[in-house]
Amino acid sequence: MAVREESxxxxxxxxxxxxxxxxxxxxxxxxRACPRLVAWREETARVRRRAYADEEYWARPVPxxxxxxxxxxVVGLAPAAHGGNxxxxxxxxxxxxxxxxxAMHAEGLASQPTSTARGDGLELYGVRVTAPVHCAPPANKPTTDERLTCRPWLVRELELLRPTLRAVVVLGAFGWQALLPVLADSGRRLPRPLPRFGHGAHVELPGADSAEPPLHLLGCYHVSQQNTFxxxxxxxxxREVLARGAAYAGLRGEA
Known part of the structure; x- marks a missing residue:
């Protein structure tokens, strides 16, 4: 039985x-499963920021x-209201x-150093960028229920990537906390106590059996203006964390 997008x-x-x-x-x-996020992303697109007043906003979940x-x-938090949204x-x-x-371009992971719009020619080399929440949240703060509702998308994304995925760089504590149960749901054995987020943190998670390579989890402060400014x-x-992730993923030399 089909399930409506609002369910x-x-x-x-x-x-x-x-x-x-x-x-x-x-x-x-x-x-359209999270009413608060749907209302916010669409209201942001209606009001718009003055610099983008003539643009048509995407105003949907961002894949x-x-x-x-x-x-x-590379796992972030959620799309920005006037960025990905x-x-x-x-x-x-x-x-x-x-x-x-x-930073990705400098490490040979992207075809160009800027990402301004869909269709701008950007290509990623061996890297998938995603997030645990796919709609822009008010104040950049999704609720726990919204994160849980959105979780199946990331679970399935990582399942589909599993044959080739060898490393994950997590941007910020929110992404780290959201990713751990996703990895557990996918059959990864997590250490106890659960690893804590920190910039430069590194955790090696064993495969489901001896034939599956381990998955390397690396922490990095989020690229928010609060941190970069x-x-x-x-x-x-x-760049140092991305380089380590790329090395663990087999995209460059030794980690």
Missing amino acids: PQYPDRAAARAADLAALDEALTGC GLGPSDAGLA RTGRMFTGDRSGDVLFA TGRLTPAML
Whole structure:
């Protein structure tokens, strides 16, 4: 039986049916399961920011970005109201994305140092960028219920990436806390006590059996303006974590 996009069960049902990432992304963009987030993303698109007054906002859930055989994933928090919610692409059209993609380009993980709009020519090399919440939340703070409702999308995304995924760089404590139960749901054995977030943190999670390679989990401060403008996260610090993730993923030399 089909489930309407407004139903709280829609993410779970629709994600489970997705046979590949393209189908997952298509189903995700129709989701309306969180009324507060739907209202906020659409109100933001109606009011708009003065600098973007003539643009048509995406105003839908924002899917992940990157190839289906990625060895490295970068997990953030949620789209920005006037960034991904406007452009329809993760970390695109805002200051956080400027920092992230400049660092990714410098490490050979992106074709260009900027990400301004869909169709701008950006390609990612061996990397998938995603988030535990796919709609822009008020004040950049999703509720616990909203995070749980959105979880099936990330669970299925990581399931589809599992044959090639070897490392995950997590931007910020929210993403770290959201990702751990997703990994547990996918059959990864997590250490006890659960690993705590910290910049530079590294956890190696064993595969489901001896034939499956481990998954490397790395923590990095989020690329928010609060962190980058104050120097808490510098471009060099971000590049160092990305380089380690790329190495664990087999995209470059030794970690």
